[in-house]
Amino acid sequence: HLIYKCGGIDKRTIEKFEKEAQEMGKGSFKYAWVLDKLKAERERGITIDIALWKFETSKYYVTIIDAPGHRDFIKNMITGTSQADCAVLIVAAGTGEFEAGISKNGQTREHALLAFTLGVKQLIVGVNKMDSTEPPYSESRFEEIKKEVSSYIKKIGYNPAAVAFVPISGWHGDNMLEPSTKMPWFKGWNVERKEGKAEGKCLIEALDAILPPARPTDKALRLPLQDVYKIGGIGTVPVGRVETGVLKPGTIVVFAPANITTEVKSVEMHHEALQEAVPGDNVGFNVKNVSVKELRRGYVAGDSKNNPPRGAADFTAQV
Template identity: 65%
Template sequence: MSSKGKPHLNLVIIGHVDHGKSTMTGHLLYVCGSISERDIQKFEKEAELIGRGSFKFAWALDKLKEERERGVTIDLAFYKFQTKKYYFTIIDAPGHRDFVKNMITGTSQADAAILVISAGTGEFEAGISATGQTREHALLAKTLGVDQLIVAVNKMDLAKYKKERFDEVKDEMTRNLKLFGFDMKKVIFVPASGMKGDNLNEKPESMPWYTG
C-alpha cells in the first residue's frame, strides 16, 4: 500500500497513565501491518521474562529499558501507518504526571488526538479525579489547538463489553469536553479493547450495539 499522494495526519495518543495507550497503539500498528507477527512474538517473549507478557503490544513502542520495567511511557514515540485514504504519523505521548512536558511537546505537533480512557472499574474514575490526567490532557489538547478528538473508551473487555459502561463514560466525558470548549461535532467516541484488538480496524462481534 503506497503512501504517495495520500493526505498526511499527525495523531497524538494521550490519556491517563495505565489506561492502555501504548498497548492500543501497538496493536493498531500491528493490525495495520506496521509491526510484524515476528516482532510481536519477540516482544511477548521478552516481556514474559520480567512477568509482563501482556505488555507485548506496548513494548513495540516503549523501547527504553526503564519504560519496560516501570510499564509506563516516558519519552515520545513516533510510528507511521496508513489506511486506504490516509498516511498517519502516530505520536505516543506519556500519560504519567512526571512526564507531562513530553506530552505537551507531542500534542503541539498533532493535527488530531486520540484520548484513551479505560472503561475498567475504578480506572476511569481515577483518570478523571483531581489527581488524574484524563481531563488535564483533554484540556491541554484543546489549549494547544487540537479540535479533532477521538475518545477511545478502552479496556471494554474488562467491562464485559457492556453498553451501559460505555454510555456512562461517554456522558461524563461529554460534559467535561463541552466545558473545555470542544465542538462535540468534531468528537467521536469509540468503544475498544487495545489488548484484544476489538474495534481497532474492524467492527467487533463483541459489541453489536455499537453502530458507529
C-alpha cells in the first residue's frame, strides 16, 4: 500500500496485478500481490523471496525488503532481515489470527526474535487488519495486542517505550499515510529514546522517525552476498548490501572464503548505475570472468588491496 501510494509502482501495474489476483481468487491479497513477483509465490498466495522495492517519504528513501511470513521460507527471511535498518513487525488483529502469531511457535514471535538477533535494533509494530476486529476498529483489541506484544518484545531485548505501535489496515489504507477517521480513539503513537522523543499518527511518520544508522564508509569493504544471478548479455551479477566501506567500478574484489579475485565492471542499484555504493546500499555488481557456479549466498566480498575478508579461526555464538 505504501509503495503504491508513494509512487513506487505505477497504476497500470497495480491494475494488472488486481486483475490477476481476482482471476486466481486471491483478491484480498491485493497489495501483498505487488511484492509477490515469483510465479510460485503467486500461486500459493504468500511472499517467498526478498523483493526490494523503494518509495520516498518526506525524509527518507525507503527500500522495503519484503521479508516473507511463512515458516518454510525462514532462510530467505534471515537473508532479508539481516540487511535492514529497521523492522516493521506486522501483527494481524483479527480474532484468532493474532493469537496464532504470538503463540509459542507463532510467526510473530519468531520474526521479532530473528530481527533482534540479527541486529535490527529499531522496531515499529503495525497492528494490521483493524477492519476485521470485533467490532471493527476496536480500541480494546488494539490495546490488548499492544500490551501482549510489548511484554514479548521486552523479553527479547527491545525497549517497548522506543517502539511505535500503529493500528492500521493495509487493505483500506487506515493510518498508513494519513490519520484514519475510523479510529477517533487513537491519539497517536509516541516513542522515547535517548536521542529524543517522537510522535505521530500513521505508519509513514513512524518510518520517518527512524534514527539513521551510522554508515561506516571509512572501514574496509565488506559485502555479504545475498544471491548471485546470471543475466543474459551482462554475465555474473552478485547481489547484496554494502555493510562497510565503498564499492566502485574498477575495484579488484576478493570473495571469501573461496578466495576468488575479480574486477568489478559496474555497480547498480534499482536498475541505475552507481559510481560508488556505500553502506546501506542494496546493490548488484557485474564481475569479470567468474561463473555463477563459483559464487554462493553467504560469501563476503572485500577489496583485495585493503584488509580483505578472511575465514575466522573461531567465533562466539549465542544459541
